[in-house]
Amino acid sequence: MPSTSPASHHGLATLYREQHSWLQRWLRCRLGCSHSAADLAQDVFVRLLAKTELIEVQAPRSFLATVAQSVLSNHYRRQKLEKAYLQALATLPEAVIPDLETQAILLETLLELNAVLERLEMPVRKAFLWSQLDGLSHGEIAERLQVSIATVKRYIIKAGAQCILLDGGWS
């Protein structure tokens, strides 16, 4: 069976036709909102479109549910972060509120950072944020984490490298 990209897109079209409304119902049950369910169902298929390998459709529903689960948790993460962000924004003094453009960039940066840090262990996250955001010295961080300065550096390098690898996200 050829595994070219058009073939997999053909499979995707079938999947879409047969399972789209099921997927939307599945999402609606979990979200309680048909509007976002439609958006997220769309996201699921867009995500599948980006994949180049042939899509296995032996158990289409469980396959779709797996992808949908990850789209869903992304959605919740994003919502949570935006909420915390807006709450902080509301308490900021007028004079220092960034302009709207800066805010848009900032929020995107924060979502990217959040996604990167989530995949890393707690001490790595801490070392990275304390150094890059709070400006603590490596010595101070070493003391707080009860590790050597060399380890602190290793942590920061580890997290920073993941940020650099983000596809075009910073440049």
Place this chain on the structure above:
Amino acid sequence: MESRGASSTQAPIPLPVAEQAMHWLLELQAPHVSEQTRAHWLQWRQADALHEMAWQRAQAFSSRMSSLRSPGQRPLANAALAPMLSRRSALKNLALLLAAGGTAWSARDSALVQDWRSDFSSAVGEHHTVQLADQIQVQLNTDSAIEMRFDPQQRVIRLLRGEMLLNSATALPLWVETTEGRVQMFGQQLAVRQRQGFTQASSQSGGLGIYPQARGNPSISVAPGQVVSFDRHSLLAQRPLRAGELAWSHGMIVAQGQRLADFLAELARYRRGHLGCDPSLGDLRVSGTFPLHDTDQVLLALSETFNLDVQHLTRYWVTLKARPNLA
């Protein structure tokens, strides 16, 4: 991470190279950097094109992080990222949210908050046409939002941000509200733009009336083909509408002998981030009609016309510079 389509990325950077770039970033951020360290760093950069690429990314990353530390951004970054440092702090945030109640939410008008309460909005670079009741058509330019209040006596559209073009043949009074006051549409067409601290309005047919908020009646009437600016108290300026000024409604931007600096400021509305040019180039005169759907293409066209370099410090910081003269 999935690729986001055709970007500037060529070969992927291997993890060890990214780590080396971060290593050098930390080395160079140290209070005292020896000549030897600098030499090694340069050597490393020049050893491989991938090293240089990773270094450029590391620098972009570093500048993004340093803007995150500015007074306006740091509290936001901290609040957004804090929950991932401990479970307890997530709970604390929630408690804070409950304690703050509704009051903290009502105060500010950020783009995000506006999108929640607006009826229609467009993101940066977008252009939407919205068909409303009564054959009222609204076009939203980039980064704009409106809210509607329609009742049996009148139609009121509140422009929360950005710019809109109205076409309508409704028999009812039609108003556009901005931060500075109200604009009444007398003809079939009306353009309104919310700017920083003032409102700009024009009509190609039928004219319009303005009611600055603090002035009360009567209105100031404006003839068709004129652009007016007003603040809460009075009329600030009036001039004829330039040809092509509303070209955005056709997806175009038009310059007729405009200063390069002014043209870039206008173009910047259609893309995220900073767009500027070297001060020495600000007075170059730009003429032309450009499509708005791809502002990078516009920059490319400009750079070719004037022999300029388009420098991307980051994806969001673009500067036009004079091309070094090699002759």
